[in-house]
Amino acid sequence: MYTLLLTLTTLLAILHRYRILGRRPKDLPPGPPTLPFLGNLHQIPAAKAWHQFKAWADEYGPIYSLMLGPSTVMIVLSSDEAVKELLDRRSGNFSSRPPLYIGQMISGWMRMLLMEYGKTWRYMRSLVHDHLNIKASISYVPYQDLENRQMLLGFLDSPARWVDHMRRYTNALTTQMVFGFRTVSIDDENMHTLFECVEDWATTFGTVQAQLLDIFPVLQRLPDFLVPVKRKAKALHAKELELYLVHWNKLKRDVEKGTANPCFAADVALAQAKAHSKNGETLTDAQASYLLGSLHEAGSDTTWSTLIGFIQALLLFPDVARTAQAEIDRVCGDRLPTMEDEPHMQYIRGCVKESLRWMPTPILGMVRSPMKEDMYMGYRIPKGATLMMNVWALHNNEEHFPKPRVFDPSRYAHDTQSAFEAAHAADFAQRDHYTFGAGRRSCQGMHIAERSLFLAYARLLWAFDFTPTKDFTGKPILPDADNLTDGVLVRPEEFPVQITPRSAEKAEAVRREWARVEGKLDEGGQWRRVPQGMFSKEYVPLVG
Template identity: 30%
Template sequence: MEGVRILLLYLAVPSLLFSVLQQILSWRKKGPKRAIPGPKQYPVIGRVHDLDRFSMWKKFKEWADMYGPIYRTSMLGQQFIIVSDETIAQELLVKRGHIYSGRPQIRALFNHKTGPGYVALMDRTDTWTKQRKWVHAAMADFHRAHFHGVIEEEVKRYLAVLMLDPAKFHANTREHCGRIMSRLAWDDASIGKENGDSADCTLTQMSVSGPIVNTMTPLWSIPWALNPWKKFERAREDKQRAWWLNSLKLAKQRYLSGNLPVETWSFRYLDNLYKGGNTTLEQSDKDEEFASCMLGFHNLVGVVTICGPMQFFLMAMTLNPEWQEKAQEEIDRVCGDRMPTTADSPNLPTVRACLKETLRWRSGVPLGVPHQAEKDDEYMGEKIAAGTIVLACEWSMNRVPEVYPDPENYHPERYLEPGWPTYQEPLSRYPNFREGKGMHTFGWGRRTCLGQHIVDDEMFVSGAAALWAFNLSKKRCPSTGEEIDFDSEATNAHVILEPLPFPMDINPRSDERAAQVLAGYAGVRDKLKV
């Protein structure tokens, strides 16, 4: 194994030497003293050596405390600007969104900047514009219809699964999110697990905690025959693209035979083709690739942006039983013996506050999604060169004490009680994930995530229903009876996080509630592909 590592390093030497040469040339270009501070940089490597790629956001927070709300750093020649202040992020990423809306190259992926496979990772090409416009309109249509009841139906199944197999709540939560998105995209919840696993594998490839080539980028230049990262990614992407394309072709057959449900994104896309005169739905290979990737990636993103936050919510309720009890009292008062639905959202502000505080306390995207300067700019009198990566670090922003007093601890009351900086009225509307004070989980400016409405609805119904049905608590040691503690910051370290599986007991709140859970599932089971 050691010999393989040495071989890989030698194969990467030409690229490393090129990086060294670039660095030496840059030293000769003496510039003015920088107005944007930052940690000391070392030749060639910058500060890559002391960044833990499994919790990089914590180092960025440490540097923010030392150097302020905006600072510079670099890694192997790549320049970074790290922002930990909402006002600065608004100035750069929103007001100057025409400059800072590019995406950096993720080394372990092929051609993602040009498309059509990953709309959230593309540069602002025509393909990106067309896909984003279609997804925005489709998401708005479905939100107005509260996603046609799909969320509530799948949540009834989710509750039954949690009750019957509580030990597997972590994997079952991911499958639950995969089922909802697979139904909305293709009307096929049976591929929910495959969808969730595919999403997780894609996230691994996207993340600095994934393939080493995402940080040691010269290794990507190793010849194909000796390059395990290229071989793996080629096989992974080919499999995923084939799945998406096959799903589109099956949807076409179902549309033409009249049995593709109206409440699917694939029906919406194909119906537009049909009404536009393409009554056979025949398309070129390029157009089919465009459509299948648009629907497929839209489907995938809806899994990864919800399953981790939902798992963190279960954790937050387990660790904060006083807030679990307050939320349950509110649910019982409003809903009684029926499971909460999206229609109950205005009347359950405590539930919404617990959900929103979960994403502040344990951010699902702690680094933020990177933006890249598309041309030279100037800020604070200092040049920011084209190609510089700008990170609005969520972990740091969510811990600014002037905005979030006592930031390390879980305080849903910050959204419910006057006097807290993030309090807003009316409580029938605030707090929510989409708007208002506090957090920017969905990104900034022209790269804002288009899925925030489904996150709001799905997180609300899934979270409220779990509290309606169950008591969540720490597991106890069978020998001593003592509660088993766990690390609430232990995660998979992807760009969008899931917590690692943690010990938790899930028990029905009563025998009557257990019967209601089973009856609710029985009432929808015939509609679901189980």
């Protein structure tokens, strides 16, 4: 009898313990009801989860919490005020990352984007800041001008491959800044491998299987044959590292021979060599290649995705193109738009801001993790919790953005701030969008991305009309704005578009403008001599 009583008591104790696992502690922000052990895990959709996260924001307010499994806490920020207070003003505590096991495995624990806050991350960020700050970014305009002109020519000669022309545009700009060479062809093998790596990383990192390994760390110990996502992560890492090392090793050889162009990688190589000669601390070849490769990815993929989203918006909201073209014609007439026109083209500037708001590539942001426990609005934010900036909800807040699913650049008719200025404004109500992040983890290349988008929008609309294709009945085929790829980074799924020159004169002007710069390139399409004034902190240009 005693044994039976002891067994029943033990069983009840175990059941009670498991009953409270997954339950939301009373001092956390509110959130949806939980189930024992699972918490809210069963309520998170496997696809297009951003809609559910916004629905919860509408129901539970600017800060809510989810219990993921028995003990993982996710805090979700869905208001401008909450983001400003925690990620900006308290950035000293909210600038780290949770472990993110699969994302880190793919990255070999070397991707700056996913690194926990610490010495290595701070060193990498300081290197990046030197090359992507406001002053340095202005020097890259000649690169942007050249690549933009080639993109226009591509749209004219092979409009069916418009997506690839945009891909090459963003990629070529980034390879020049980071590695000192141009991506010349839309069929460049390394370029396509890079975009494949980004997509594979974003989708694999964002899968349910990957998330389960963070929520239930014991699963990380299972052999690879039982956890397919681990096998895939290791294969992706090998593919990424091979690509990154190809560029890095070639650059180091060029630096040693004195034939490298000024670029970020050349400065990193020289800094590494100096540190080695003095036995100082520096990046390994693998770390350096990942730092540079990650910048290459970020500069290529996210701007490309935003460009695709803008073309989609032009088809769904044709008045935008007409209004934009009227402004371009008024300011530029028959000449090609330039960056000097930006202050006089507020509607095009609004198109840039609105495209970053309307279709944000990091649709749910990149999660953070507080380094110590904190309080906000009377709620506890535990140390090590997963903190999400709910970008989709922020961008679709009807109080801030009336009729948020309407693409309306006139929202920004009186907003003359750059994205950097908006991100650092003291008043949270002045924030234009969150695609570039917030706080110490914000995108350091936002100055460059804004210029690339402005030049692309102004010149594409100066030269071309974008209209829907038609089905066999003559009905326009319109894209679905909600049809986005899944993963931590999104973009519109493929859709058709009819691209035609606005006039024969515009078509001729596109060819003439390309001819003006083509002579500056050698037979391989590389600069004969890089433009004067190109930023380099350490390296002296030796080519030409």
